Amino acid sequence: MDDRKWMILEAIVREYILTAEPVGSRTLSRRYDFGVSAATIRNEMSDLEDLGFLEQPHTSAGRIPSDKGYRTFVNSLLESGRKLNDFTTITQEVTSIYTSKTNQIHGLLEETTKMLSKYSHYTSISMSPDIQQTIFQHLQLIPLSSKQVVAILVTDSGIVHNQILTTPVTMDRKELGQISEFLNEKLQGKTMQEIDSNLMRELEADLISRYNTLSDIFRMLYTDLLGDVSRKLQQVFLDGTSYMMDQPEFADINKLKTVMSALEQRELLYNILNQNDQDMQITIGQENSQKEMQNCSIVSATYSVKGRPMGRIGILGPTRMEYGKVISLVQFVANILSKILSEQDE
Amino acid sequence: MDDRKWMILEAIVREYILTAEPVGSRTLSRRYDFGVSAATIRNEMSDLEDLGFLEQPHTSAGRIPSDKGYRTFVNSLLESGRKLNDFTTITQEVTSIYTSKTNQIHGLLEETTKMLSKYSHYTSISMSPDIQQTIFQHLQLIPLSSKQVVAILVTDSGIVHNQILTTPVTMDRKELGQISEFLNEKLQGKTMQEIDSNLMRELEADLISRYNTLSDIFRMLYTDLLGDVSRKLQQVFLDGTSYMMDQPEFADINKLKTVMSALEQRELLYNILNQNDQDMQITIGQENSQKEMQNCSIVSATYSVKGRPMGRIGILGPTRMEYGKVISLVQFVANILSKILSEQDE
DNA sequence: TGTTAGCACTCGCTGTTGTTGAGTGCTAAC
DNA sequence: GTTAGCACTCAACAACAGCGAGTGCTAACA
Structure with a gap:
């Protein structure tokens, strides 16, 4: 996988996340400058498909990223380590919402969930602390x-x-x-x-x-x-489910219903949020063990009190998700929440 | 409004609730036996439309009930007083679910909401007691x-x-x-x-x-x-939102989104459940003060502890709702819940 | 050998058109 | 007052053509 292939893959992922339309070689060569022609891009795209990073909805359409494509993209985002999106601008707002709230953890989590939805425009989930911890x-x-x-x-x-x-x-x-x-x-x-x-x-x-x-x-x-x-005793908070309906992939009411029904089952929510116990956990499409959720991606992080991980918060959207933004937001909010919880416990 | 008109109106409402298709004069004369021809029914339907009980989606379609039509139908259901639907068959099941639950009111309400959805196939809501009472x-x-x-x-x-x-x-x-x-x-x-x-x-x-x-x-x-x-402190429990997607009136994703967004606002849910404080409260379409909900009907009832009304439970669906079934179910469950709550308080 | 232009081909999408059928309103006869 | 008959309406569906974005392949070029 050479550099150019990588750049093309990245461009396709970004483009598709933005437009939700299959990306063709011409569009790509018009909008990005790779210094090669559409035909070359075409060859590269064909290779990328063979390698499993791209998929073709039908013969005469452009390409869309496969789960593997997204995964590569996301891994690179994470490895690059650079600031993905800057949410420090809302620090003020977030802390003020938190401090205005009763200092009960359930109230804080409810607000957290609301905020995650509000800033991401995706569905969000929080889970109250595992009492065992x-x-x-x-x-x-x-x-x-x-x-x-x-x-x-x-x-x-x-x-x-x-x-x-x-x-x-x-x-x-x-x-x-x-x-x-x-x-x-x-x-x-x-x-x-x-x-x-x-x-x-x-x-x-x-x-x-x-x-x-x-x-x-x-x-x-x-x-x-x-x-x-x-x-x-572990409670699940859910908000922004109606944002799901803004996503073109859920224009089909049956796909929508599959996901929405799943969101009504607490046990299932618990499972999708706890697929493993990494601090920052990103599950993409088929990686999801819950088959109802295999059209979705979940970005979640733990929040902790004085360094002890307590529960998770997360955002749920279609696999075509703005990973950069969402990862930053979840991380950012998890950090503030942990800080508030740790302070208030003194 | 003579007897025959009334019978025809009732038949149209029942038929439309069943099929979700505009009802025509011929269909009606085929399925019901009014002893008159389709042409006569046609004339009566035209009258009923003039009186505001029916509506016509477009010129060459059948008629559908207006909110006023539903209201008349529902009032007659209530006045008739006869057993609408018999849910005593599930008494056993309901009480066993209740008693298996922790004797905390929130747990009971959560189960109540689930049951209402399960048996009605509509969205259901419960509200925890008004602490002031x-x-x-x-x-x-x-x-x-x-x-x-x-x-x-x-x-x-x-x-x-x-x-x-x-x-x-x-x-x-x-x-x-x-x-x-x-x-x-x-x-x-x-x-x-x-x-x-x-x-x-x-x-x-x-x-x-x-x-x-x-x-x-x-x-x-x-x-x-x-x-x-x-x-x-008053909590709202919601379940069965995905049943909304089975309703043809919400096949249009925008209509669906309007309702689903409304369901995410707790304050709004509180309002729709407390439009007035009658024991059994049925709000049909436009009667609803919340404009997001004017495509919906809400059937709700109070539950009480030792005769003191505490909160409400209810079912929410399209105006084309199986009122008979829903009214019986809500009433039935509210009664059992009240009984359980009153007993356990001794 | 990698890159590019050209070209034939694919195929979903859109808009047009015609047909069907359930339904209506009106009229005239019963 | 009721009914049969009839002309009319109109959404829904299917068939069809044209468009256009996209592809893969080939041949020429650096």
């Missing part, structure tokens, strides 16, 4: 009625979960206080991941020996709040 | 770090809100305990609506005189959690 901070049990207890779990980075537990027997305030005090002492500083069934069994035994009392609520706490319920 | 039950302040406090508000019917407050000065556990104990005593049993700025000012004075201490956190509690933040 967070650190236990505080547990509080509040009696609500004779048989109902609200359990409040606070982990670091401002995540608060609550759960109503209905106990078979009446619990008095003192018992509840004992249990929560006990757990607060034992679980302090542990990551939620470390709080597994083994640990809880130990603690249960310990609790019985200490207070000579055993309660169902202890087990309920584990199954409903502390245990591996992370997936259940 | 709920009754204060408990407030808890948990110190998180030296300057951060988690405020937990529990109101009746299992609604728990939490909010992280960042105080300018360090609060000790005792002070927090005093404030929450004080407020719990004073606010017990009040509806959130009653907790207004006047009451809070009184309480603030009272608190100062009692403990000779004043804290910013008191005011923050009001502005961020107790005060008129109901709209902010």
Whole structure:
């Protein structure tokens, strides 16, 4: 793959991203100056097709990039390392939106999703922190009625979960206080991941020996709040789905429906956002494990609190996506979000 | 408007809802037996058009119902009072879905929305309770770090809100305990609506005189959690948006986009669901105050806890909607939901 | 050997035209 | 008041031609 081929491929990708029309050799030679004629470009394009970087919708049309073509383009973007797009101009705006928001992580993520859509004109997704990665901070049990207890779990980075537990027997305030005090002492500083069934069994035994009392609520706490319920509690935020309809590739209502239906399934969203756990993750077309999404690309990044990765935010669009712009934006917003979250946790 | 006209109008509405094709006089006379010829029907249809119940897409097409036509049809459905559609067959399924769910209202509403879509094949919406209508039950302040406090508000019917407050000065556990104990005593049993700025000012004075201490956190509690933040805290659940794409009236991607964009605006969803506060509310086409929604109809009903209306659930579709089925379903689900919510609150 | 001009060919897109058929309104007879 | 008959309308569909952007191939050129 020589230099000229590379330049032509890049030009075709850029041109197609811009126009959404198959790119022909003449158009290309008119708009770009490669110092060779259309005929030469034609030969190069034919080669590029043989190599799998381009595709031809039909014989007498121009070429469009294949997934492999986009992939090469994107890799080169990433390797080049130069500033792709400059979003520092909106720093002010973004931070002001963030700080105006309640300092609850869900509110921040909701705003994040909105902003990603607003600035990219693509559909965007955020995912609330994987609770397993967070650190236990505080547990509080509040009696609500004779048989109902609200359990409040606070982990670091401002995540608060609550759960109503209905106990078979009446619990008095003192018992509840004992249990929560006990757990607060034992679980302090542990990551939620470390709080597994083994640990809880130990603690249960310990609790019985200490207070000579055993309660169902202890087990309920584990199954409903502390245990591996992370997936259940992880929220997905979605915005800008209607931007999908601006894309000519989704003019066909059936293609559109395939994608839109997929976007309604939380589990599926979770999967497309977590294909691997690289910090910056770009999935192009067929690379996507979810077949409903194989006409789409997803650019996502992790956000973190004090260096610990917590969740992902991302942008979803057709494979013909403005990768340069989108990658910069996602990276930029993920950085600010991480900064805000880390600061506020102090 | 004589009996025969009425029968013809009803037949046209039913036929059009079924086929989505303009209904002609011959089709009608073939499928229904009015005992008169197509020509007579033709005359009647012409009259119905003059009266504003029907419309003609173009000269040589059949007629379709106007909004007024649908309205008449729907009113008669409601007045007739007879069982429109029987959904009792799915009672089992619905209750089992509900009881399998965590007894948190948000989880229930999420499931409700999913079910409404699943059984109706239309887009559906739910709205979490208007916190103003709920009754204060408990407030808890948990110190998180030296300057951060988690405020937990529990109101009746299992609604728990939490909010992280960042105080300018360090609060000790005792002070927090005093404030929450004080407020719990004073606010017990009040509806959130009653907790207004006047009451809070009184309480603030009272608190100062009692403990000779004043804290910013008191005011923050009001502005961020107790005060008129109901709209902010009210969540909207949406599901089945992709069913919109099955409707031939939205084959035009621009019409579709208008509606889908509207569905992304929470404020707007709130408005369309709360056009008035009748228990069962049906808004047809142009009756809708939101112009983006004037190609749509919305059928919604309140759900309540122990007779107190809390929020709404609803179904949204094209004006050519299966009103009979949808009305029954919404009513049915709202009833079960109310029952579950009222029981669980005991 | 790589590059280029020329040329025949392909094929989706667009616009025209004709046909079909469901539907209408009107009129006159029942 | 009802109905049969009839001329008329008009969207939808299919067939067809012309256009134009694009291709691959060939032969000539540096």
